[in-house]
Amino acid sequence: MTTTGLATLADAIVATHSSTEPTTWDAPTELLGAAAVLFTTHPADGADELLAGIARLLSHGPHPAVTLHAGPPARGPRELDILHHTLATAAEPGRPPWPHGPADPARLAAATHALTATIPCRLTALRAAAVLHLLHLLPDTDGYLHRDLIRRTTWLLDPRTDDPVTLLLTLTALDDPLAPAPRSRTHTRERHPEPLPLADWDLWPAPGQVLTLSGRITAVRTHSHIAFADVAWDRHDAQFAFDPTIATDLHAGDLVTVRGTCATSRTGRPTLFVRHLEHHEPGVPPPLPGSALLTPLLGPLRAHLAAGGFRETISPVLTDGYFGGAARPFTTWAYAAGRRQYLRVTTELDLLAVIAVGTARCYEIGPSFRNEGQRGRPTAEFVMLEAYAADLTLDQATVYLADLVTATTGLTAPLTHQSFDDAFHEITGIDSTDATAVRALAAERTPYTAEHTDDLDRLARRLWRHSVRQQLRGLTAITDIPGPASPLIAGIGRRAQRIWLYSDGLELAEIAANERDPHRLADAFAAQFAADRHPAHRTYQQVIDLYDNGLPPCVGFGMSITRLAGLRPTPVPAQGRTPALRATERTP
Secondary structure, eight states: OOHHHHHHHHHHHHHHTTSOOOOOOOOOHHHHHHGGTTTSOOTTHHHHHHHHHHHHTTOOOOEEEEESSTTTTEEHHHHHOOOOHHHHHHBBBTTTOOOOOOOOOOOHHHHHHHHHHSSOOOHHHHHHHHHHHHHGGGGGOHHHHHHHHHHHHHHHOOOOOSSHHHHHHHHHHHTTTTTTTOOOOSSOOOOOOOOOOGGGGGGGGGGTTTEEEEEOOOOOOEEEEOOOEEEEEEEEEEEEEOOHHHHTOOTTOOEEEEEEEEEEOSSSSSEEEEEEEEEEEEEOOOOOOGGGHHHHHHHHHHHHHHTOOEOOOOOOOOSSBOOOOTOOOEEEEETTTTTTEOOOOOSSSHHHHHHHHOSSSEEEEEEEEEEEEEEEEEEEEEEHHHHHHEOHHHHHHHHHHHHHHHHHOOOOOOOEEEEHHHHHHHHHOOOTTHHHHHHHHHHHHHHHHHHOOOOOOHHHHIIIIIIGGGOOOEEEEEEEESOOOOTTTTOGGGGGEEEEEEEEEHHHEEEEEEEHHHHHHHHHHHHHHOOOSSSSSHHHHHHHHHHHHTOOOOOEEEEEEEHHHHSSSSOOOOOSSSOOOOOOHHHO
């Protein structure tokens, strides 16, 4: 269909839509009714998760319903007309529309552009219309096509696109949208099954020696008579020199194995002058996993904790219940057990149980998962060090943790102690108990909080996190903190037995002495439950039982490994080039 024909079709669709007053599309009835096929005639693996995805999709409604051009006198969302007409336009002449026939991507893109330029289109409604379309197709399909439609439904319910053209092109593509075909290049070399030869990196640089080095190319520079490539692997990097004819097929991201002589370039940089390219894998520079920034810290951290008598533990990541403040958990479904399970919010409960059975000191390093946002950004997981000690006081634990920080990061600042009120006054010039001054400062710096509360402690803490703590210098332990604390912490308000540890204004950890009275603990949990929107499977009773059965006095601390890693003076380099190693690190 020509551009003029598409414009005419769009005008005809708009005329049909405007022929009657819009109502509301009854998406829940249609989508959930069509989804019954997932549980009856053609049961689908993961049907309950698909249904949950449909429910999330419905939360973006309601959508207007109009008389549909593609199927009078039916009514539905405008986007259903866009979907049906686009698929019909993209079909090859004489062939049924997708998925029973191929969809020409050029015609599909042109039709989508033309129709959505004239017809208002909400992407969530188009996604819902596509899900409904697939659900209606399921009863008449089986075998491979049925499985393919289920996977495309899954893809639609876990959106990866933000425009209608890409959505429909991906939906109708020949390849699986959840597992696209691998990237290929015209010029590739035979793939070798042997491991990469990496041992010679320990000899690099070795002037005059012939070395075999493997790694990933991070940059290629071609000149008239010579070409250079920067290659990196692990903590090593090197410059390779090639004949330009060899280097024409090399790109950043390729894995190479080369053999050559180590010498020096005109600029004095150690360079491997390549005689032979033994291996070549096309690739792209992959993103550096966030965990790579943390792993150099784990060895020194574990060694320090072991020397301090802390025993490492491992607790389940997936549990039947969850524990930890008012944080929301990530929820999944255990098919074999037939019940809901949760990604842990904290390891605290398991560490307390280890202390209860007779361990003096224990810790765990691992991810905690909180299904909530942080400062406007979604937070999926973060790596924490959580530890408990039955033979340390609060002050002793603070000194120990400060020593752990300096020993594992190279910081040299001594530990200082300040009360919250003294630090607040020193930085802002006002008393944190002066209601008039604090409210005036909050109205200036944090107006939203100031408009929604008159609680003096809450305002002071909000100001602290907003602009006060950043002014701290050195390694600082903050005591006598106002406001509510965890029910597990002994004391309330400024008398709560807790300390915040900072390094140049960056909050690293909280150290706290635990509440010992199970009755006060139960009352504190009950008060927290009263305001908890998601209390159903929290496992607080297990904590109360531990204390009721003689849990000894103990001190605990939790520290972000991500923040601790940021304090290291020589962080792991970002993806791409790595810095040259010090001479001592090159010694075999």
